[in-house]
Amino acid sequence: MAKNVLVLNGPNLNMLGKREPAIYGAQTLADVEALCRAAGTVFGLSIDFRQSNYEGELVTWIQEALGTADGILINPGAYSHTSVAIYDALKAVALPVAEVHISNIHQREAFRHHSYVSAVAFGVICGFGTLGYRLALEAMAEKLK
Numbered sequence: 001m002a003k004n005v006l007v008l009n010g011p012n013l014n015m016l017g018k019r020e021p022a023i024y025g026a027q028t029l030a031d032v033e034a035l036c037r038a039a040g041t042v043f044g045l046s047i048d049f050r051q052s053n054y055e056g057e058l059v060t061w062i063q064e065a066l067g068t069a070d071g072i073l074i075n076p077g078a079y080s081h082t083s084v085a086i087y088d089a090l091k092a093v094a095l096p097v098a099e100v101h102i103s104n105i106h107q108r109e110a111f112r113h114h115s116y117v118s119a120v121a122f123g124v125i126c127g128f129g130t131l132g133y134r135l136a137l138e139a140m141a142e143k144l145k
């Protein structure tokens, strides 16, 4: 049976396609969702794809993943660098977590170099553009075998 993966996107990722295209590329969030659904079909995963600009909503969705999802792929956006609440929620549910950043956060401002989420992720992908979502889903499928 297909494993369920909750794909979470944090603040400003709804602006993909319009937002700093030199950094984040031309693809929209709808394009990323389509890419994830296609990867889900290839890797045998059922995809629940969501985005929120609100930290608390992301925390609630992570909590609700307990019992409904087998793994979480998360691009926490700017909350990567600030949110102990998201870190705590991911730690609480103890599901496999793959962290994705579209840009290479290590090549950017110093405040982007640290992610709270990385400490609870089994793997981190950054700098490969939206392809990172597909790579992370492939890694998640292997993890969930």
Ligand code: DHK
Binding pocket: 011, 012, 013, 075, 076, 077, 078, 079, 080, 100, 101, 102, 103, 104, 105, 112
């Ligand atoms: C997305 C954001 O919104 C930024 O705040 C992060 C990340 C990087 C990304 O590359 O996908 O710093």
